[in-house]
Amino acid sequence: MLPCHPPGFHSGLGVIGLPLLQSPQPPPLEIILTVVINRLATLPGELVLVFDDYHVITAQPIHASVTFLLEHLPVHLHIVIATRADPPLPLARLRSKGQLVEIRSTDLRFTREESTSFLSQTIGVEFSTEDITALETRTEGWIAGLQLAALSLQGRQDITHFLQAFTGTHRFVVDYLTQEVLARQPADVQSFLLQTGSLCEAVTGEPEGQAMLERLEEANLFLLPLDDERRWYRYHQLFAEMLRQRLQRAQPDRVARLHQRASAWYAQHELIREAVHHALAANDFAQAARLIEQAFNALVRRGEIATLQRWAAALPDELIRSNIELSVLQGWLLFVSGKHDEALLHLQNLERTFGITPISDEPGEQQTMPRGTESQTEIKGRIAAIRASIAVTRGDLPRTIALSRLALEYLPKENISRAYAAWYLGRAYWLSGDVSAASIALVEASHVSWEVDHLYTVFMVTHDLAHVQKLQGQLHLADQNYRQALQQALERGGDLPAIGPAYVGRGNLEYEWNHLDAATSLLQEGIKLCERTGNGRAILQAHITLAFIKQAQGETDGARAIMQQVVQITERQHLSQHRNAQVEAFWAWLSLMQGDEAAVSLWLQRCGLSLDREVSHLREREYLTLVRVLITQRRLDEAKQWLANLLQLAEAQGRTGSVIEILMLQAEALHASGEVKQAIERLSQALSLAEPEGYIRLFVDEGAPIAHLLVQMRRRPPGGQPGSTHYREHLLALLGGAHDEDGTHEAVVVPGPGMYPLGEPLSERELEVLRLIVAGCSNREIADRLVIAVSTVKWYVNAIYGKLQVESRTKAIARARELNIV
Incomplete structure (x- = not known):
């Protein structure tokens, strides 16, 4: 409440021009206003004149008077206009002169923090981050909407369920928007609003759609501009939902026709996603099917599989069965x-419906190119590719x-299904244990995927190829492949959810x-991208x-919470028994790191692993988790036997990355049984293989067992150990040092100035790049100076980071100066 006479209030101000207005022949308004303005100019101090609810004024003489007042305003007088609609005043001129301060709906919207505070104070309940995000998304910070939600929430326990159901069709929202907004509009505006609740001229059939939109924007009728050219708009979410409900109730027969018009307009302008949405909303399934066929290849190439799944699920079964393209897509x-x-x-x-002779899927059976039309041959190739995908999964x-070979033979070079067939061929070789053949086939699959411009398989293949390379111990090569694929894709531009696996792999x-x-x-961004493509495997990783x-x-609770999410994801995805077993092995490994003996014992009882069975590289993560448990339980002979079998298989298949981990665990098992010399030899072998590729977490995550071994290695003559002292000391520093077995603590040696303790010296080219980094050059500038590609510069930069054991340019420069390299 304001006091009766607030500071700066001047009694009698409102009657300055009243005698002139009441005279028998009142003078023109300009003369009256001139008297008022002259009187105001004599008043001391800063003055504020407030016009509240200005939107209710419709008389043009009043608008003209206010304009006159604005143009002759005393310097110490400020005018505040509170209005729901833009007043017909010279706002553009005032804005250009810097004489206008505007507080619009975007400024009045509550932020997430303000929304949280408002709701907590209003109803005294603490909301979760997810609940606040859901409500903020619904209301878009609209304060009245938050107030309506708060009123509805009073006394409720099921907050999350309510917020999921809180839309523009909620009775409080409908009543408010109908009474306070819609009912106050002229009939033509109401009609326009109802017909365009989600869709303009093409829908309404009226030629003045643009003018009406600008009129609505000026009236602040929950219309949000999406560009600066006044071409694209959208309604506030709650307002749009209310309008759609009103239209459905008032004119249900018009809804389908409006959606059909919208679909036709979007299709004409090649906005296929929106066109399909409105075709399905109109139940115009024939139009939707035509659009889906048209969009199929583009969506698959971008990896938007989830979108296709939603669309196909909305089509009638009989329509899919009668259309060969849709039938193949559905398969x-x-x-x-x-x-x-x-x-x-x-x-x-x-095949029965369309008279297609099935091709034999028996391996080794002689096949010839099928007779018939070229399109039928292509259909057979696509069917073969789908069957290959099911076979590899099983x-x-x-x-x-x-x-896969049949599909590649039948399909024309430009068909995107070739990418899948080539990919499955590589996966089959990998799963069979032929690592060399898998690498060759996956490289070829990458070439095929680029040829048919299929980004989704490009990155799925890149992910699998990088996985093989990681198991071969080639971390830098895997990273290079990811980076090159990303660079090629990003140079093409556009929306690229298909690149998600590369972010996960690089993470x-x-x-x-x-x-x-x-x-x-990288991992968080990868999850967002992979969710759009439905790539459950990468999301899980x-x-x-x-x-x-x-x-x-050190956030053990956070780690367990994320693994709980992993379990929920596996339940939703209905994973194979093999993949479920892998997830359980990771959970057991994490439980072992946290000392959760009960969880580890439970996993051990149900894992079903036995030395009597032949080992498979596909279950290596389970075996290695089991070995870690056996070492902890001091079942050392059993652990050693497992490791001997695994090492033999890994070496035979050329999986150096696996060999490193197995050698490390052999060292732990030997050390635990008192065989210190042999343990150090095994760990030395592992370190010499690991150092060039920069392995860190593999050793550091083992904790005390590796720390104790590294301390033991310090006592041995340097010439008797492969690998660099700096690498071992760096690992020990990350492990936090270690206590000697006699209880004394050995400090980590930190290299001093003038020393050059790099396990692998920088090459001449790397030194050139490093000097340019120190000089402040960007990657592009370095590439121009050295006449090499930017991707090559990035490769050198990452190599420098690895050798200097840093992760940023700033740290690289500091490290280089510390070592007197530059």
Whole structure:
């Protein structure tokens, strides 16, 4: 409440011009205003004149008078106009002169913090971050909307459920917007609003759509501009939902026609996603099917599989069965959804319906190019590719190889299904244990994917190829492949959710190199991108690594919370038994690191691993987790036998990355049994293989066992140990030092100025790049000076980071100066 006479209030101000207005023949308004302005000019101090609810004024003479007042305003007088609509005053001129301060709806919206504070104070309940985000998304910070939500929430316990259901159709929202906004508009505005609740001229059939939009914007009718050219707008979410409900109730027969018009307009302007949305909303399934066929290749190339799944699920079954293109698409989508039996049955029905002679999928059986039309041959190739995808998922590797080769033979070079067939061929070789053949096939699959411009498979293939390279101990090569693929894709521009696996893969590498912040950022971005493509495998990998990052940062509760999310993801995805077993092994490993003996024992009881069975490289993570448990339980002979079997298989398959981890665990087992000399020899072998690739977390995550061994290695003559002292000391420093077995603490030696303790010296080219970094040059500037590609510069920069054991330019410069390199 304001006091009766607030500071600066002048009694009698309102009657200055009243005698002139009441005279028998009042003078023109300009004369009256001149008297008022002259009187105001004599008043002392700063003055504020407030016009409240200005939007209710419709008389043009009043607008003209206010304009006159604004143009002859005394310097110490300020005018405040509170209004729901832009007044017909010379705002543009005032704005250009810097004489206008505007507080608009965007300025009045509550931020997330303000929304949280308002709701807590209003209803006395603490909201979770997810609940606040949901409500903020719904209300878009609209304060009245928050107030309506708060009123509805009073006395409720199921806050999350309510917020999910809080839309523009909620009775409080409908009543408010109908009475306070919609009912106050002229009939033509109401009609326009109802017809354009989500869709303008093409929908309404009226030629003045642009003028009406500008009129609505000036009236602040919950219309939000999306550009600065006044071409694209959208309604506030709650307002749009209310309008759609009102239209559905008032004119239900018009809804479908409006959606059809909107679909046709969007299709004409090549906005296919929106066109399909409105075609489906109109139940115009024939139009929707045509648009889906048109958009299929583009969406698949970008990896937007989830979008295709939603669209296909909305189409009637009979329409899909009668359309060969849609039928093939449905078969592939059933596979992607994990419904493999349904997919195979669907393909059999498809072949019967359209008279397609099934091709033999028996491996080794002689095949010839099928007769018939070229399009039917292509359909057979696509069916073979789908069957190959199901076979590889089920582990039927001979059939996968046979079907993939057939698909590559049948499909024309430009068909995107070739990318899948080539990818499955590489995966089949990998799963069968032929690492060399897998690498060759996956490189070829990458070339095929680029040829058919299929970014989704480009990055799935790149991810698998990098995984093979990591198992071969080639971390830098894996990173280089990821970076090159990303650079090529990003140079093409556009929206690229398909690149998600590369972010996940690079995040895993950065974790191994102990760049935890960089890894977290990459993994989180990778999850967002992969969620858009439905790439459950990569999402799972990213969450598991994030859990281990939390553990590395000492946040054990956070690590367990993320692993709980992993379990929920596996339940939703209906994963294969093999992949579920891998997830459980990671959980057991994390539990072992946290000392949760009960969880480890439970896993040990149900893992079903036995030395009597032949080992498979596909279950290596389970075996290595088991070995860690056996060492902890001092079942050392059993652990050593497992490790001997695993080492033999890894060496035979050329998996150097696996060899490093197995040698490290052999060292732990030997050390635990008192065989110190042999333990140090094994660890030395592991370190000499690991150092060139910059392995860090593999050793540091083992904790005290490796720290004790590294301390033991200090006592041995330097010439008797492969690898560099600096690398071992760096690992020991990250482990936090270690206590000697006799209880004394040995400090880590930190190299001093003038020393050059790098395990591998910088090459001449790396030194050139480093000097340019010190000089402040960007990657582009370095590339121009050295006449090399930017991607090559990035490669050198990462190599420099690895050798200097840093993760940023600033730290690289500091480290180089400390070592007197530059």
